Amino acid sequence: MGEQVAVLGAAGYAGAVAGALLHRHPHFELAYVTARSDAGVRLDEVHPRTRVPLVLEEYDRDRHSQVDAAVVAYPHGAAAPVVAELRERGVRVVDLSADFRLHSRAVYEDWYGAHPAPALVGEAVYGLPELHRSEIAGAGLVANPGCYPTAAILALAPLARAGLLGDVVIDAKSGVSGAGREPTHDKHFVSVDETVKPYKVGRHRHTPEIEQELGNGVRVTFTPHLVPVAHGELVSCYVTPAGEADVGALYEMYDGEPWVEVVEGPPGMQEVRETNFCRISVHSDERTGRIIVFATIDNLWKGTSSQAVQNLNLMFGRDESEGL
Amino acid sequence: MGEQVAVLGAAGYAGAVAGALLHRHPHFELAYVTARSDAGVRLDEVHPRTRVPLVLEEYDRDRHSQVDAAVVAYPHGAAAPVVAELRERGVRVVDLSADFRLHSRAVYEDWYGAHPAPALVGEAVYGLPELHRSEIAGAGLVANPGCYPTAAILALAPLARAGLLGDVVIDAKSGVSGAGREPTHDKHFVSVDETVKPYKVGRHRHTPEIEQELGNGVRVTFTPHLVPVAHGELVSCYVTPAGEADVGALYEMYDGEPWVEVVEGPPGMQEVRETNFCRISVHSDERTGRIIVFATIDNLWKGTSSQAVQNLNLMFGRDESEGL
Amino acid sequence: MGEQVAVLGAAGYAGAVAGALLHRHPHFELAYVTARSDAGVRLDEVHPRTRVPLVLEEYDRDRHSQVDAAVVAYPHGAAAPVVAELRERGVRVVDLSADFRLHSRAVYEDWYGAHPAPALVGEAVYGLPELHRSEIAGAGLVANPGCYPTAAILALAPLARAGLLGDVVIDAKSGVSGAGREPTHDKHFVSVDETVKPYKVGRHRHTPEIEQELGNGVRVTFTPHLVPVAHGELVSCYVTPAGEADVGALYEMYDGEPWVEVVEGPPGMQEVRETNFCRISVHSDERTGRIIVFATIDNLWKGTSSQAVQNLNLMFGRDESEGL
Amino acid sequence: MGEQVAVLGAAGYAGAVAGALLHRHPHFELAYVTARSDAGVRLDEVHPRTRVPLVLEEYDRDRHSQVDAAVVAYPHGAAAPVVAELRERGVRVVDLSADFRLHSRAVYEDWYGAHPAPALVGEAVYGLPELHRSEIAGAGLVANPGCYPTAAILALAPLARAGLLGDVVIDAKSGVSGAGREPTHDKHFVSVDETVKPYKVGRHRHTPEIEQELGNGVRVTFTPHLVPVAHGELVSCYVTPAGEADVGALYEMYDGEPWVEVVEGPPGMQEVRETNFCRISVHSDERTGRIIVFATIDNLWKGTSSQAVQNLNLMFGRDESEGL
Secondary structure, eight states: OOOEEEEESTTSHHHHHHHHHHHTOSSOEEEEEEOSTTTTSBHHHHSGGGOOOOBOBOOOGGGGGGOSEEEEOOOTTTHHHHHHHHHHTTOEEEEOSSTTTOSOHHHHHHHHSSOSOGGGGGGOEEOOHHHHHHHHHTOSEEEOOOHHHHHHHHHHHHHHHTTOEEEEEEEEEEOGGGGOSSOOGGGBHHHHTTOOEEOSTTTOTTHHHHHHHHOTTOOEEEEEEEOSOSSOEEEEEEEEESSOOOHHHHGGGGTTOTTEEEOSSOOOGGGGTTSSOEEEEEEEETTTTEEEEEEEEOTTIIIIIHHHHHHHHHHTTOOTTTTO | OOOEEEEESTTSHHHHHHHHHHHTOSSOEEEEEEOSTTTTSBHHHHSGGGOOOOBOBOOOGGGGGGOSEEEEOOOTTTHHHHHHHHHHTTOEEEEOSSTTTOSOHHHHHHHHSSOSOGGGGGGOEEOOHHHHHHHHHTOSEEEOOOHHHHHHHHHHHHHHHTTOEEEEEEEEEEOGGGGOSSOOGGGBHHHHTTOOEEOSTTTOTTHHHHHHHHOTTOOEEEEEEEOSOSSOEEEEEEEEESSOOOHHHHGGGGTTOTTEEEOSSOOOGGGGTTSSOEEEEEEEETTTTEEEEEEEEOTTIIIIIHHHHHHHHHHTTOOTTTTO | OOOEEEEESTTSHHHHHHHHHHHTOSSOEEEEEEOSTTTTSBHHHHSGGGOOOOBOBOOOGGGGGGOSEEEEOOOTTTHHHHHHHHHHTTOEEEEOSSTTTOSOHHHHHHHHOSOSOGGGGGGOEEOOHHHHHHHHHTOSEEEOOOHHHHHHHHHHHHHHHTTOEEEEEEEEEEOGGGGOSSOOGGGBHHHHTTOOEEOSTTTOTTHHHHHHHHOTTOOEEEEEEEOSOSSOEEEEEEEEESSOOOHHHHGGGGTTOTTEEEOSSOOOGGGGTTSSOEEEEEEEETTTTEEEEEEEEOTTIIIIIHHHHHHHHHHTTOOTTTTO | OOOEEEEESTTSHHHHHHHHHHHTOSSOEEEEEEOSTTTTSBHHHHSGGGOOOOBOBOOOGGGGGGOSEEEEOOOTTTHHHHHHHHHHTTOEEEEOSSTTTOSOHHHHHHHHOSOSOGGGGGGOEEOOHHHHHHHHHTOSEEEOOOHHHHHHHHHHHHHHHTTOEEEEEEEEEEOGGGGOSSOOGGGBHHHHTTOOEEOSTTTOTTHHHHHHHHOTTOOEEEEEEEOSOSSOEEEEEEEEESSOOOHHHHGGGGTTOTTEEEOSSOOOGGGGTTSSOEEEEEEEETTTTEEEEEEEEOTTIIIIIHHHHHHHHHHTTOOTTTTO
């Protein structure tokens, strides 16, 4: 029998997908699911597509001893104390929040304010399997990447490694589920339908995470846009190269990767919907010398919850693709 | 009684909007409408929303003498010979195609192939009223701008005039009507729904038009994306400035413009849907020093057909906003 | 100068459309607009498409004396006391709520509970111009019909008048704006996108209003469905006829009606989007003997706010279509 | 190793889903896929989401001997000759077309014209597992139901068996993929977006199939509507009961069915998207005495291709749910 895994915060979109994937996982057992406002209701009533017949429970730290691992699907700031309680009891954690993604506490505090659990920052591994596979395997705490960083870092990592990132603009488009399940005017169907709108221009909190993983002090201009799509994400990356290179060859670094598809492209969001795939295409703009890279993922899958399962598989020595 | 105006090619999306606007225009008279495959059918049967009860006719050059002006809504290449026939008969023309937008025949032929009517190139005025109002007033042939150029040029003209366009990336998003009415796999509902997809990367033919109007030898990286919206367009422009300036003050050039709204933004497509407005917001990305400018229009209105009516108003000495 | 008109509750979808139509109306003057939670903000900031630069004010009964008429866009129950205050000061009112639509207080109380202002019930006229034009002209209080009743009654009135309504099923489909602007889980983009879902099966409060206007004790089965459309409404009516008749001839009752279009059809919602038109088609199902009638409107226009302006035009002796 | 299965006509939507399901099926082997206009291209290039790397081949009857079974995804009329060739070689067939669904050749010819292979009509079994499980198990030729009939028959079968179907109206809503992949004006994104439109009023060819399976000479009024959804289908069934019954108890006939979910409802299309589930809810309209039944499926899955796999599983003695 497989390890017992809990999903904390399973009434949100990300937690629900994590719950569904773990419930039907051939190895792991979904031990329990929690929620705040929806406690007492079955997960498949809140999210019928999960078909998980478990009742959402109140958070209860005494249950931590019953599980081997947990996926924490809380907002940033709220996640850290829960992660700390889980780690104290030896539970291995994949945290979907931003609380442990940034290695530098100073950078974290620039973007988010005081850190809620600084003692754990050093322990956390950035959970992008394609870049940190071996560290993830041994980790007690995996900080699951943000959705935009997942796409942007996979798109640009081959150029970053070759030292080619002279100048970077990332224009990102995201489906509405990326903004969460809480009802607001901005997410009302009538507000989103038949429009595209930029948001958080110059100040989206995924920016430092992208820069950390690209390294070398790169500064990116990152601009997200909301599009009338339920889930899906596309990043369009415009790079002025810092030197010359056989760009196509650089992307061979993904040969053999089970969940990265380098295609002639350009790719569309539909092609990866409800999968763990990241689809990438690389183009040269010969008139300007720029390199253009597109990457698309499902923000709730590779951008969040199926990547969390990919990480759990690695943490427990399973085939990385099991149950995906 | 007002001038008589024909719309040639009124069964397409752009021609239909032009027909509808002219039909209800307080001054102009919509004399007749033509179409190829839909000839014999009433325009309001092909496009009920126009509520234009005129029967679409076959193209007939002998009818040109009955009109004072014509809007030509033909594909590029096909438009030029028709425009020539109209001009021979003294009819003033707003041409919606790309045939007469580029002043340089060499540039035209780089992007489109042999020019179909080179003798008329010198006569044409680029029909963006905010930049060329007085030339339009006296013109016999107005080359109506492309939809992407309308938004991109209005977004960047203040920076171009100030010599600030050091480096420019334009990431554009367009609704599906911009791709025309002809049914193709790419425009099938199932292909477009729930996805965003780049197209014509590095080779969209609106590029030279944008560069011509921005001037100073600027080279732009221009990348269009198809979004699941019927009509609407947003350009996100990323500029590395060539110098310092009070950027906000530059956009005061639009004070008093009836159809340009400079807002704090960022703007969304919905805000200009089915209007002649272009909505612009300007932002500084302090971390990277970049200037980010967004502009949104309705691709079938300010991006095509209401702008054609704005041009007609100017050509015939009417209030620029009449009937809009 | 025209009559002064206020819109109370202009931050909602219906109130905003009413405000926009009155602001650009050639005769009426939009005197002021009110809102509760958005007071102090300009209407064109909350709803940019209105382009009404008036600041939303708090409700203030002392301002009633400054206007000749008011459109009240409040929820049912909340509208009645405000309507009463307006009527006391002699202001003529178009009430968009359900408070005064039902002539029978008993029926009202069956569906809504205690009536908030029973003394005014007798004064109210049901504001469907095609059926009650002359009464509306003299009315002090017009109860603007619900969106579903507008479509359903116009679809079925010719059959009702002929005594043919033996048995009626109305299957209705509505865009999301019909459910109002308040953010809820049910109206979140992700909940509505890519789905169709029935709601309030057998108990939607528009049912008694439809039955009242069809008369003769007809009982209808009315089932609304939410569809992924911002605004638009279609009713599909299935009638087992109580006798024989030349059905097509019955619909000639709409000949000359400016805002009813009887077409061969079937019609789609797009055809009437953002217009005051109701488009109807009538079909015979020869295999079963049923009559099938479709009617489509824009739920925010003919279904609510443009119909309110049509009513105002009638009340003040203007051309019914002015400003529409 | 499992049986070899071919999918003929795999470039269409239905064939592609069948191909994808069989390619990842734990037992069956997807032997080859064919297409007409897309022959020579890989299936995952035409339909990336399938992730089936097989090249689409021209139809070749000599390959039939290599397979144990075939899914035929051809238009009606075109399917029958291919089915005949497969059956001659002993290949077991699930035919997705309408060619063999109707037991009565006369009824077929009323709706479709001359039958293309009348000799095979008697051999075919109607492939709705919930009603014909045992016949399917032994069948050489299974006529896979139409999408609307799947939902409508499952919705109404319990009432039909109890003899309660006095009078039936079926108002159906379907996503656009149900109309096939061929590009047409009607399926252009701009035609479908933001609208709902009825079609084939009183003459949709799924009508006789529904009546055949409900039996007892029932005549239904069936009206399909196109909705702006890629895939998904909802039928709203209005029944005037022919007698009295404990309606809830009748639906216990689905207890234990793996792919029918009877819920309190009402259900929405999203809840079954990309699954083999049919979700049903039953309601009483107490005011009129009517029974209202909703059923929702994914038209490409339970409505076509996953149901085809469910049938294949039964035909070859596998667990009915394998690979679904």
